[in-house]
Amino acid sequence: MLNRKRLLNAAKKFGTPLYFYDADIIRRQISYFQDAFRTFPVQIRYAMKSNSNISILKLMLKEGVGLDTVSIPEIQTGLLMGFQPEQIVFTPNLVDFNEIREAVKLGTSLNIENLSNLEKFGREYGSSKSCFIRLNPHIIAESQTEKVANWHNQSKFGISLNLFDKLHEIISKYGIVVDGIHLHSSHVIMKTEVFLKGAEIIFNLAQDFPHLKYIDFGGGIKVPHYAGEKVIDLKELGNALKPKYNAFCNKLGKKIELWFEPGRFLVGESGTLLTQVKVLKSNGLVDFAGVDSGFNHLIRPMFYDAYHEILNLSNPDAKKKKYTVVGNLCEIDNFAKNRLLNEIREGDILAITHAGGYGYSMVSQYNSRFRPAEAMVTGDKMQLIRERDTLDDLLRNQIEISF
């Protein structure tokens, strides 16, 4: 339940557009995750691509959560914030081998997801360093859009099971120590059965990796985007996985540690994008509410057709009317089409909910508009955690030449 008064206070105190996070919701989600897998040896590595604000990273560290990273600067940020290299896993996609070298130097765990880099890894390190292998088991998971169907055999992610023989040829050629296997499905796991299907494939393949210590199940646990939306029950998933996991470890003769890389699950619900309605406009057919934001600040509705609940915080008891909520970019820029909302007046503050994951981290300066500020409440304390851009930020790094 959103705290309407607090959100209105935040909008007043810090201005709009504003990303506002509730640290208690992040703590609650971490506990929920830990509880669901309490009976397993388990490590949680927060996928920091979903929200890399350093105060959020610091909260994760404090709560005993490690990091899943996809770039060297993400690793460096994590190290700067106090994470130890062993708490960080690097899961890059199709990167130059120099990035892999750098991660090895920095001492993180490493996921390799293509045969070209695996071959280079073998040539350079032989059996002196270990790595994880990211596999693509070609499960067609449930997905809202084709864009996020990552286990699908059309996707670029992971090493296809069709290449399993070649994979093992490279491993044995260089004596590569594979101590982990990894699979990830992005934002699409809504049912226990889909997860278990992936797990079973991995458990069967695991016997071919004699040095195995870890299985990394990635992220991709869906979260609700509006109150009451049905999503996976993690406790039920933990219970259903347990007998399969036990049988697998017994067969292997050792305990395998499970890793997860949740992103949105930990931060999605904690974040709200607060915007102010600047202009009401009708074209005779559609009533538009134009806000001081746009897909430059939250791209998910336009990019993934994602649904985010919108609430009119300023007029919560008014009767409902249909609005198309649009941003101020010179582009088609919808947050919601024909959505029933409490009557909107110019100046009202709208809350776009469940925006904590892949919200700010996908922000751009398109249309030369400032990136929003971010604030966080922890206990009773409401603090800014990122300043709004200024003109200096827009001009930074640009070079004016003479003509």
Ligand SMILES: Cc1ncc(COP(=O)(O)O)c(C=O)c1O
């Ligand atoms: C390898 C990997 N792990 C974890 C995640 C986090 O996914 P989510 O935020 O859906 O939990 C992603 C997201 O794309 C990913 O690619």
